[in-house]
Amino acid sequence: xxxxxxxHGKSFIETIPDIPDSxxxxxxxxxxxxxxxxxxxxxxxxxxxxxxxxNSNEQHVTNDETRLFPPVRIIDAHPGLVWTPxxxxxxxxxxxxxxxxxxxxxxIYKCPxxxxxxxxxxxxxxxxxxxxxxxxxxGASTEEMPSKEQIYFVNGRPGGYAASESRDxxxxxRLWKEVILPEVEDIVKVPKGW
Numbered sequence: 001x002x003x004x005x006x007x008h009g010k011s012f013i014e015t016i017p018d019i020p021d022s023x024x025x026x027x028x029x030x031x032x033x034x035x036x037x038x039x040x041x042x043x044x045x046x047x048x049x050x051x052x053x054x055n056s057n058e059q060h061v062t063n064d065e066t067r068l069f070p071p072v073r074i075i076d077a078h079p080g081l082v083w084t085p086x087x088x089x090x091x092x093x094x095x096x097x098x099x100x101x102x103x104x105x106x107x108i109y110k111c112p113x114x115x116x117x118x119x120x121x122x123x124x125x126x127x128x129x130x131x132x133x134x135x136x137x138x139g140a141s142t143e144e145m146p147s148k149e150q151i152y153f154v155n156g157r158p159g160g161y162a163a164s165e166s167r168d169x170x171x172x173x174r175l176w177k178e179v180i181l182p183e184v185e186d187i188v189k190v191p192k193g194w
Contacts, residue, residue, distance in 0.1 A: 121156030
């Protein structure tokens with residue numbers, strides 16, 4: 001297994017070559033990996049919570065028991081176009097200078113705090129529109145259960161396009177087993193079944 005200090009060989013992350021990302025393909029792959037990981041989290045956390053509640057020896061799950069198995073919402077969100085160093089480096093100095101001198105950068109792109117606000121708005125949008133609780137088979141309300149459905153937010157609103165690869169549970173599981181797990185298994189306690 002890999003050691004965090006690399007004493008037992010290089011980790012996967014250390015083997016990634018330092019190559020400029022001129023076409024942003026590495027950036028795109030990292031965003032896909034984040035969405036695939038959220039797909040896996042949605043699946044695992046929803047299944048594990050339902051199993052714990054169903055195996056709780058209670059006909060009806062009380063508020064205390066619901067707090068023992070709190071719901072987790074996984075929200076995929078894109079902040080929109082944000083004026084970041086990554087973007088500025090990608091478009092180059094000439095374009096960056098022109099956009100800044102003309103003021104177009106402020107008109108076309110969000111500043112980082114506006115990008116962060118769009119992410120928070122996605123959470124707020126989701127929680128402010130929940131329907132009243134409905135009873136489910138295990139006694140807990142369906143609104144307390146994490147959804148396995150991917151809802152992709154862009155600029156704080158649902159309905160953005162998410163690639164089908166981002167919802168692929170098999171690909172998400174492979175990402176976990178082949179890339180993420182080897183990096184974290186010696187650092188954090190990984191839940192059984194992951």
